[in-house]
Amino acid sequence: MDLLSLRYFQAVARHEHISKAADELRIAQPSLSRTIARLEADLGVPLFDRHGRRIRLNRFGAAFLRRVDRALVELDDARRELTDAAGLTHGSVSLASEALLTITEPVKSFIAEHPGVAVRLFQAAPEVMAGRLSEGQVDFCLASEVLDGPGLGREELVREEVLLAVPLGHRLAGRREVTMADLAGEPVVTTRPGYWQRSLAERLFSEAGLELVVACEIDEATAAIEMVSAGLGVGFLPAWYLRSPLAALRAPFSPVRLAAPGAERVLRLFWREGAYVSEAARRFRDHLTASLMAA
Template sequence: MELLQLQYFIRVAHLEHMTEAAESLYVTQSSLSKTIQRLEQSIGVELFDRIGKKLKLNAYGQAFLPRAEKALFELEQGQQQLLDMSKLRQQSIRLAVTNASTLPQILHTFRERYPHTPLHVQMCATEEMEQLLQSDEVDFGFASLPINDERLDYEIVCDDPILIAIPRQHRLAQHRTEPLPLIELADEKLVGVKKGYHTRDLVDQACQNAGFVPQYIFEGNEPARLGAFIEAGIGIGFIPASGIPAASDQLCLVASEPPLFRQIVLVWQRDKYISAAAQEFRKVVHEHFDRLAKKSDFNKNNC
């Protein structure tokens, strides 16, 4: 059994058409057909039911396909590992992120250490991030739980408190020294991100558990801009501690009761070889959040 035979078999299995498969592989139909026949001879069974130029995987082919794909995947991962070890190519880091509040500091540290390692970052929704990881278009995803694709692995890098941000002149901000019960927001106007953002979903569920439906006066898709609306007195908002803007004397930041947290995770494709550059990036991520945990008490009242 040869590597080329596996590659050709997988392509024909997905297209189920000899002519189309041959064109996509840039080989003649005759050459492709002979390669598939040699594979079947070496295995001892036919893998396709043939109807003219159209092919359909039979029971043997259906059983063999996932194993062939796994074998080819492992060989490609092994080749990438050897290339990394021998430094035959310049490595890069490709990221898909669903929240970018902590990313600038992480990227700054990484670029200082590895100035010649190319970086590419794209913002996207969780579902798109999962698709990019599965298609091997990015090395890591940077997101909040939950991650729904069981083919992906992840590690929690931070338990990120979600704080209530109140305009300083608001009555709820006056002399606030204790966590604020969520029920006290029942009659307040809120500013927040749109439904579908993980933080918004967490907040809405917590408010409903407290006995009320939150009333939004503003809903946006740029989390970083919420602070400006709150400072302007438009309403009260919820801001993850890691995304708190530069110190402002117009905002009071206070923990909620019960407390709210989101879990920030680093996500990657299961069983995928992680390059040396990607491993160094993961190290920088861990160091960043370790420093943050030691330096800051996110639960401390900031009024």
């Protein structure tokens, strides 16, 4: 049993799928299968129930995974602590976020101030971020949805108004303000379930007693403006977008204030409580927090 086999087991347990885990680990599927088989032989018990090509973590595997997660997190924290002791010039920090455009400028200015710190960013859906954080794969997560999981701390960084984006020439274009009643029957461009835009749309339409008509469902929230501009429907966007330099580069649309209770986005930073936080990670957290709160 070695660390590499434990990390391979952790990936397979997370996906419960050999080929998906192999893709993530960038190794051949037969090699991964042999590693898991050797680990099971070493432990003397099967860790997965196998049904054809499908595998499921069994009770032995679930018990072993809990210990493996804790052990690998401790080892990763120890590595960070030693790197930290060697000085900030050798530090690193990792962050998962549902969208990277929000943090482009803060990351750019942090790297300029701390060129020796290695910054790693991952774009991930909210349901993936909590797992990465719990397993110690990232130091922080930035999300507009509340991440579920034991031992996760959080801090609210931004609470901002959400506007309605409508195509140019639309009946609502040019209005200073609209209500939810104005959106009755309007097709909506939004993300798939699990992202804040979809959660907000479902809640606002439900509270107004209206049916949400999804005209276009996307994974990349920034693509919503392109679809709105193309005339597929209306969409929701945070107020910061209008202040972003990217706004001038995107397809044209008409922003309209949405007069609806709770039409806002809350951006939060999440971390593992009790985990070691390196000097590089602390400085990055402070820089990111100050930048987003001042924006």
